[in-house]
Structures are given as C-alpha cells and as structure tokens.
Amino acid sequence: MLDSGPIEQAKSNVDRSADPVIELRAVEKHYMMGDFLVKALKGIDLKILPGDYISILGPSGCGKSTMLNILGCLDQPTVGEYLLDGLDVAQLTDDDLSAVRGNKLGFIFQSYNLIQQLSVVENIEVPLYYQGVHEDESREIAIELANKVGLGKRLDHKPTELSGGQQQRVAIARALSNDPSVILADEATGNLDSKSGGDILQIFDDLNAEGKTLIMITHDEGMAKRTPRVIRLKDGEIGYDTYIHG
Amino acid sequence: MSAPFVRELTFFRLKRSVILGIKSLWMHKLRSFLTALGIVFGVASVISMLAIGEGASYEAQQQIKELGSQNIILESVKPTNTTTAGEQERSLILEYGLTYRDITQIQATVPGVSVTVPGRRIKDFLWGGANSVDGVALGTVSWFPSMKNRDLVRGRFFKEMEMKDRSPVCVLTESLARQLYPLKDPVGQTVRMQTSYFRVVGVIEDDPAVAASSEDMKGSSESGEGMEMMIPISTLEDHFGEVLFKYRSGSFEAEKVELHEVTARIEDPDQVMPAALAIQHILERNHSEVDYKMTVPLDLLRRAERTKQIFNIVLGSIAAISLLVGGIGIMNIMLATVTERTREIGIRRALGAKKKDIVFQFLIETVILSGAGGILGVALGLGVPIMVTYFAGMVTIIQFWAPTIAFGISVTIGVLFGIYPAFRAADMNPVEALRHE
Numbered sequence: 001m002l003d004s005g006p007i008e009q010a011k012s013n014v015d016r017s018a019d020p021v022i023e024l025r026a027v028e029k030h031y032m033m034g035d036f037l038v039k040a041l042k043g044i045d046l047k048i049l050p051g052d053y054i055s056i057l058g059p060s061g062c063g064k065s066t067m068l069n070i071l072g073c074l075d076q077p078t079v080g081e082y083l084l085d086g087l088d089v090a091q092l093t094d095d096d097l098s099a100v101r102g103n104k105l106g107f108i109f110q111s112y113n114l115i116q117q118l119s120v121v122e123n124i125e126v127p128l129y130y131q132g133v134h135e136d137e138s139r140e141i142a143i144e145l146a147n148k149v150g151l152g153k154r155l156d157h158k159p160t161e162l163s164g165g166q167q168q169r170v171a172i173a174r175a176l177s178n179d180p181s182v183i184l185a186d187e188a189t190g191n192l193d194s195k196s197g198g199d200i201l202q203i204f205d206d207l208n209a210e211g212k213t214l215i216m217i218t219h220d221e222g223m224a225k226r227t228p229r230v231i232r233l234k235d236g237e238i239g240y241d242t243y244i245h246g
Numbered sequence: 247m248s249a250p251f252v253r254e255l256t257f258f259r260l261k262r263s264v265i266l267g268i269k270s271l272w273m274h275k276l277r278s279f280l281t282a283l284g285i286v287f288g289v290a291s292v293i294s295m296l297a298i299g300e301g302a303s304y305e306a307q308q309q310i311k312e313l314g315s316q317n318i319i320l321e322s323v324k325p326t327n328t329t330t331a332g333e334q335e336r337s338l339i340l341e342y343g344l345t346y347r348d349i350t351q352i353q354a355t356v357p358g359v360s361v362t363v364p365g366r367r368i369k370d371f372l373w374g375g376a377n378s379v380d381g382v383a384l385g386t387v388s389w390f391p392s393m394k395n396r397d398l399v400r401g402r403f404f405k406e407m408e409m410k411d412r413s414p415v416c417v418l419t420e421s422l423a424r425q426l427y428p429l430k431d432p433v434g435q436t437v438r439m440q441t442s443y444f445r446v447v448g449v450i451e452d453d454p455a456v457a458a459s460s461e462d463m464k465g466s467s468e469s470g471e472g473m474e475m476m477i478p479i480s481t482l483e484d485h486f487g488e489v490l491f492k493y494r495s496g497s498f499e500a501e502k503v504e505l506h507e508v509t510a511r512i513e514d515p516d517q518v519m520p521a522a523l524a525i526q527h528i529l530e531r532n533h534s535e536v537d538y539k540m541t542v543p544l545d546l547l548r549r550a551e552r553t554k555q556i557f558n559i560v561l562g563s564i565a566a567i568s569l570l571v572g573g574i575g576i577m578n579i580m581l582a583t584v585t586e587r588t589r590e591i592g593i594r595r596a597l598g599a600k601k602k603d604i605v606f607q608f609l610i611e612t613v614i615l616s617g618a619g620g621i622l623g624v625a626l627g628l629g630v631p632i633m634v635t636y637f638a639g640m641v642t643i644i645q646f647w648a649p650t651i652a653f654g655i656s657v658t659i660g661v662l663f664g665i666y667p668a669f670r671a672a673d674m675n676p677v678e679a680l681r682h683e
C-alpha cells in the first residue's frame with residue numbers, strides 16, 4: 001500500500017499482520033432500474049483489520065452506502081464473497097444475520113434513527129433487548145453508556161426533546177450497547193453543525209483508541225484527515241485506499 | 247445471553263413487548279380507541295343480546311311450565327263458521343264446545359290419563375260487600391290447585407265432599423279478593439253472582455300467565471280478566487243451569503256450553519305427545535266443527551326451545567359478522583401502522599431484531615388492542631342487560647360463559663387479523679425500510 005505523506009493527528013495502531021475482521025472479495029452489487037441494470041458496486045476487494053479507523057470518501061451516488069450496507073449485513077452482494085471474522089456471510093440464515101448485526105456490529109446513521117416513542121435510555125437498550133440481556137443488567141449498561149456520551153442527565157427524555165448532536169450521541173451509545181467489534185457510520189455528522197460534528201468525531205477517536213474498528217462515510221475532507229486510513233470510491237470501484245500514517 | 251437467562255426470557259420479553267405495545271398504541275390514543283371500538287361494540291352486543299334473549303326465553307318457558315308440562319289443556323271456543331251461526335240464530339241458543347261425552351271417552355280410551363279438571367265459566371257481575379266487579383264464576387274440581395300448580399294464599403280450596411254436596415262455597419283469586427274485600431279478610435264473607443250467594447273458603451294466587459300480562463297495564467283488572475271465583479262444578483250447574491243468557495249490546499244472547507275448560511294430566515311425561523294425538527282424534531270424531539282448542543304446554547315448551555336455538559344461531563351470525571367487521575378494522579389500522587412505522591422496523595432489524603421479533607411485536611399490539619376492546623366490551627355487555635332490566639323491567643340472564651367466550655373470540659380475532667400485517671412488517675427488506683421516509 002502507498003503512503004502519502006505524514007499527517008500529525010492521524011495515527012494508526014493497527015497490527016498489520018492480524019487476520020482481517022472484514023474481507024470483501026470481488027464484490028458487486030446490481031440493481032434493476034426498470035430495464036437497466038445498474039452496477040452500484042463493480043468488483044470491490046477490501047480487507048479491514050481489527051482496530052482500523054477508516055474514512056470512506058467519494059461523490060454522491062458512487063456506492064458508499066451500498067458498500068456499508070453490505071458490510072453491515074443489511075444487504076447481500078450480488079456477486080463475490082463477504083467474509084466477516086472469516087465467516088462467509090452468504091451462508092448465514094436471516095436469523096443469523098440479525099444475530100450478527102446485533103452482536104458484532106454497531107450502526108450509526110445520518111438521520112440518527114432513534115425510535116420516537118422510546119426515551120433516551122430505552123433507545124440505548126434496544127439492541128440489548130434483542131440479545132436477551134436481562135432488564136436490570138441492560139438498564140445498567142445503558143445508563144453507563146449515556147454517561148459516556150454525556151447524556152447522563154437526559155435519560156428519560158424523548159428524542160424530540162433533544163438537539164441533533166444529542167440525538168446522534170444517543171445513537172452512538174445505542175451502537176455501543178452490545179460492545180460490537182465493528183462500528184459503521186453513514187455520514188454520521190452530515191446533519192450536524194461543525195461544533196456538534198466535532199464532538200461526535202472526538203467520540204469516534206476515543207472509541208478507536210479503545211480498540212474498536214470504525215468505518216465512517218463522510219463528505220468532509222477535513223474529517224477524513226483525522227482517520228489513519230482513507231478509502232475513496234469512484235463509480236462503484238475503489239479508486240484509492242491508503243494508510244495516511246503509520 | 248448466558249444460560250440462566252434463557253428461562254426467564256419469555257416472561258421478560260413478553261413484559262417488555264407489552265409495555266412497548268402500549269407505548270406505541272398510546273402515541274395514537276384516539277386512533278387506537280376508535281379501532282378498539284369495533285371490538286367493544288361487537289363483544290358488548292353479543293353479551294347483551296344473549297342475556298336479553300336468554301331472559302325472554304326463560305320467561306316464556308316459566309309461563310309454559312306454570313301450565314304444567316304433564317297437562318293437556320282443552321278449551322271451548324265459539325265457532326266462527328257463518329252458516330251454522332245462521333242456523334243457530336233461528337234456534338236462538340248457540341250450542342258449542344266440549345261435552346261430558348268427550349271427557350268420558352278420553353278417560354276410557356287414552357292410556358295414562360289420570361285426572362281431568364272439567365271447568366265451566368259464567369261471566370257476570372260479582373258482588374261482595376259494597377263492591378262489584380265484572381268477573382267469572384269457574385266451575386271446577388277440588389284437585390284444581392295441585393294440577394294447575396297454584397298455591398292458596400288464605401284459607402283452603404273446596405273439598406270433594408263439597409262437590410258431592412253441591413255446596414255454595416267459593417275460592418277467590420287474589421286480584422278478585424283485593425277488588426271485593428280490599429280491607430277485610432275475605433274468608434268467611436259472601437260473594438253474589440246473579441241471585442246466588444257463595445261463602446268464601448279461601449283465596450288462591452292469580453293465574454301466573456294472566457298476572458304477567460296484566461302487570462304492564464295496571465287498569466286491566468277492570469276488564470274482568472283474572473277476576474275468578476271458583477266453585478264446585480256441580481254447584482255451578484245447580485245454580486246457573488245449562489244455558490246461559492246474557493244481555494249484550496241490545497239483544498239477548500243464549501249460549502249452551504257443557505264444559506268450558508278441561509285439563510288432562512298424563513302421568514308419564516313421555517306419553518304426553520301420544521296422548522295429545524289420541525285426544526285430538528277423539529275430539530275430531532265427536533265435533534263436526536272446530537269449537538275447541540287444545541294446548542299442550544310440553545309442545546309449546548319444545549317449540550320455545552327450538553325458537554331459542556334458531557334465535558341463538560341468528561344471534562351467533564350477527565355476532566360473528568360484527569366481530570369480523572371489528573377484526574377488519576383492526577387489520578386495516580395495523581396495516582397503516584406498519585407502513586407508518588416502516589423506518590422503525592428497519593432500525594430494529596439493523597439493531598438485531600429477527601423477523602419473529604417483529605412479528606411478535608405487531609401481534610402483541612393487535613392483541614392488546616383487541617384485548618382492551620374485549621374488556622371494555624365485556625364491561626359494556628354486562629352493563630346493558632342490567633340497564634334493560636332496570637328501565638324496561640325485562641328479565642335478562644347473563645350466563646357465565648357468554649363474557650368468557652366473547653372475550654376469547656375478540657382476542658382470537660386480534661391474533662387472526664394481526665397475523666397478516668405483522669408478517670408484512672417482518673418481511674420488509676431492512677435496507678429499504680431504513681430508507682423509507
């Protein structure tokens with residue numbers, strides 16, 4: 001891989017010899033748009049190592065979300081293989097995929113996607129509920145995470161009573177509740193002002209420092225500079241993939 | 247997660263799902279309420295209609311039972327045939343009805359007929375003390391009370407000896423006693439009809455059928471219905487002869503009726519219907535025209551039971567339709583809810599919910615909706631019959647199984663009509679669900 005000059009703040013602590021947590025082999029995703037076949041992804045090969053902190057950049061419509069959805073086991077590749085922890089995802093049943101999403105992966109969306117009828121703490125508990133974690137334990141975990149993202153005083157607020165930045169922090173706490181190894185964020189700061197966006201990125205930095213693998217889609221070149229590894233997609237293909245530092 | 251949790255899991259999940267379901271329904275209070283209303287009215291109408299129907303048929307059956315289910319009641323009826331009426335106008339005496347000959351034949355040929363109560367009625371004014379009332383003198387036998395299931399309120403009924411002796415004794419019905427001797431004990435007093443005097447020996451309760459029908463119209467005691475003075479049939483013959491003259495609307499009317507009323511009692515209840523047929527044959531042979539009427543309480547009872555069965559079937563269909571409509575209402579709303587909450591479904595799927603978790607969530611919601619509707623419906627359904635009894639004075643009977651079944655059906659409907667929307671929710675593609683606006 002190519003190194004393109006050192007940037008101070010981005011520093012990778014990845015063990016390059018470790019087995020990849022995620023591996024895409026010649027992955028393609030096709031959609032039918034009426035009579036046309038649209039290839040959203042055209043042969044992606046990608047290895048993501050444990051502890052990686054990656055920005056995915058690229059123009060709108062180049063396939064970033066499509067790729068992230070496949071990585072998140074929400075969608076399946078049309079062609080190619082996806083190995084998660086060495087496991088071929090295509091072999092998994094629908095229930096297995098749900099279990100994988102619930103245990104191993106944490107999602108953060110651009111539009112927060114909190115459940116409106118639930119309070120802050122209840123939203124954080126949703127993934128725990130589906131893993132069958134007992135009430136008391138789940139409440140304890142949720143409160144701890146709410147404190148961690150600075151919302152310890154707003155446990156019983158409803159999402160509509162929070163600012164965008166606060167909502168996104170709830171979403172992060174929710175993504176962390178099952179202690180996933182990989183966190184996927186699709187334009188997590190896209191709806192936020194630069195101050196709130198900065199707070200979110202600070203949390204991401206800290207999570208990566210704790211050893212979480214983090215993959216985030218962003219439009220902002222400045223933000224991309226914080227991450228040690230940058231991937232640029234162009235028209236459904238990887239145009240550029242490098243560790244900036246380390 | 248770990249093994250010890252697994253056993254608690256179902257209850258814990260159920261509790262959480264129910265709380266979540268209530269929260270989601272609470273977000274749209276009015277909508278949820280209106281949806282449940284379909285079930286509320288369905289359940290309430292089933293319970294209250296059953297209660298009212300049951301009460302009405304109970305009342306009818308009681309009245310029939312009062313007539314005595316082992317009895318066959320024969321009455322003389324003035325024939326309506328015009329040609330014979332013309333003949334009899336010339337002879338001036340209208341002769342019709344049951345005869346002693348009928349009775350002897352019935353007693354001789356119908357097996358198992360134990361007793362007959364011959365009865366003859368004379369309608370005229372009854373005088374007692376300072377009062378008078380338009381009433382009836384009924385000639386009958388001493389065992390009348392036991393055959394008709396009627397209790398004595400005061401004194402005694404006349405005895406067989408008094409029948410033989412043709413004694414001028416009488417027993418008054420309660421309402422007649424009230425009219426003639428409102429303040430005094432009537433026993434020991436005298437009552438006059440035409441020129442004959444009778445000594446009162448007892449007071450008997452009113453005919454339940456008459457009592458029930460006159461309860462609604464309090465003024466009916468004036469019409470003479472139920473104003474009966476019972477005297478030995480032999481005494482009646484002595485005092486009033488065979489032909490009855492009456493002055494009615496400007497002309498004399500003469501009627502000759504041997505017996506107005508006869509009751510045959512059949513010992514074996516299974517023989518009542520065959521005996522009724524046999525009696526009918528005898529009467530058809532003896533009478534050239536139908537100047538009698540036969541009532542078989544047992545037959546009426548069976549008919550009432552059959553009517554009730556038909557009523558229940560009709561009611562069941564109406565109830566089924568109304569609950570079906572309620573169920574369709576629930577399904578309609580749940581489909582809308584699923585569409586509206588597509589994004590929530592996508593989020594839950596992304597956060598680890600399995601298809602069956604989604605199915606369960608929506609099914610629980612419909613069950614809560616229909617269950618709550620069912621409970622309200624049961625409450626309303628128990629309230630309506632009480633109101634009907636209170637305001638309309640009708641008998642209503644709530645059978646314990648009616649609310650149970652109605653509630654069970656409402657929940658079943660909830661599950662049945664919730665299945666399709668729930669599976670539709672679960673089958674959504676997570677990515678597309680997440681994109682939904």
Ligand SMILES: Nc1ncnc2c1ncn2[C@@H]1O[C@H](COP(=O)(O)OP(=O)(O)O)[C@@H](O)[C@H]1O
Nearest residue numbers: 031032038040059060061062063064065066067
């Ligand atoms: N469900 C779909 N049906 C048809 N076309 C789709 C679908 N999802 C994505 N696409 C197409 O795939 C391409 C990549 O989309 P996407 O991954 O969302 O891009 P972005 O990089 O902006 O996130 C776009 O051309 C888009 O129109």
Ligand SMILES: [Mg+2]
Nearest residue numbers: 064065066186
């Ligand atoms: Mg996108």
